[in-house]
Amino acid sequence: MSERNRVTLSDVAAVAGVSLSTASRALNGGGRVSVETRSHIAEVARRLDFRPNALAQSFALGRSRTIGILAQNSRGAFTEPVLVGAVAHLGSREQACLLYDTGFAPEKLADGVRRLLARRVDGVLVLGDGLGTQLRSVTGDFSVPVVYAFGLTDRPGDSCYVPDSEMAGRLAGEHLLALGRRHIAHITGEEGDAAAIGRERGLLASLAEAGLPPAGDTLAGDWGRAWGAAACRRLIDSGTRFDAVFCGNDQIALGAESVLRESGRHVPDDVALVGVDNWEYVISGQTTRHLTTVDTGLSALGAAAAAQVADGRDAPGVHSHPCRLVVGATTAGLPSDG
Incomplete structure (x- = not known):
């Protein structure tokens, strides 16, 4: 569909038989709108294939619809699957991502925190590089949800997603x-x-x-x-x-x-x-x-951590993500190309 023919919120309101402000409140999840009216407007929006303007939604909701990601080593062999899982999940929810690779230098982490604060992100996902060393907690620096994946922090009570x-x-x-x-x-x-x-x-x-x-x-x-x-x-x-x-x-x-x-x-x-x-x-x-x-299910682990950030849920503590056994020739005697 071209930009000229794109369905607008006004079109949805007209077909649903409601005011523009009612349609906006219903689709953005805010305001006093009855369950029946909200459901009716949502059905009309689906039928018309209405795609809301993300920037307009951000202004209406007072949210950036952006999640900040601070990664110790975004290209790490095991960090990358976590990052891919997180970004894919956020993308499926039409959440933008802003990634800063901080390395292991405290000053780069502090700079990443400052940059995300300036961007007014809706949440922060911090990616560690394994469980060998502790992550420095940045939870206290933000007023939005902060979740950690593939790492444990030096602050009790932080929400950390790690392999079980x-x-x-x-x-x-x-x-x-x-x-x-x-x-x-x-x-x-x-x-x-x-x-x-x-x-x-x-x-x-x-x-x-x-x-x-x-x-x-x-x-x-x-x-x-x-x-x-x-x-x-x-x-x-x-x-x-x-x-x-x-x-x-x-x-x-x-x-x-x-x-x-x-x-x-x-x-x-x-x-x-x-x-x-x-x-x-x-x-x-x-x-x-x-x-x-x-x-160890690293991609799914990243998605689970991202889901908590996007939901804005308060789920403190260590969340151990399930693993699965993959049987090969070294126990089952299966044919091997290796």
Whole structure:
């Protein structure tokens, strides 16, 4: 439809048989308009394919219809899916976004806050870069809702959306136990990282419920593939009996897998492997399933956090977003291209 032929609010009011001001109040959700009249006007607007002018709506409602986004690392491998999920959700609600990539510098964060305050945004979404370090809370700087995603803040009571790390560990443990594995070792990332702590807790809980101890002590290092390989060598050299390894992320799992194969152990016949992150799909978009992994649902997490901002809801506290198990060749023996 051309701009000249576009349906206006006056057209909707005329067809609905109401005044222009009544039509405006009904469609903007304000004023004293009966339920029946509001429903009638909304139906007319749908039938005429009326598309309100966003700028005019903003003036009428006294809102910018813009959500500010402060990201520590918007191009990060795991931050990007969170950002995409958030922006897609806001777009579906015709909310504009204003993104500032603050990096990890306090002065850049402060500058981003000042810029958003000047823009009079309707809400703020702060994107962290994982659970390894705390985000500085900016909730007190704004009078509008502030929600955090993929990060925890230094202020109790902030609304933070994070992957359910404990659920990730439980899913991995329960899957391995269901396959008949009884000697499950654990190699994870940085000690003290909230994600690593949660994943270990979930695994140990699933083992405890089965009446089983872990195979040896948890080996903690970093999140890289080289550490996965080094830790797996250490596990083999220790003489610990194990028939499965739950790894804190997919990179650790791939490093461990390379050492298992070098040692003559077959995956998954001798040792089953589970990682976390669904790296093959999230990062590269591959649909083949070599590594059994836990997908932390980052895009959906971003959408959930954005929904709270857009709704203006008061939902303080940590919101743990559910994960899902993705079964691949390293536990199921499926054909693999890898």
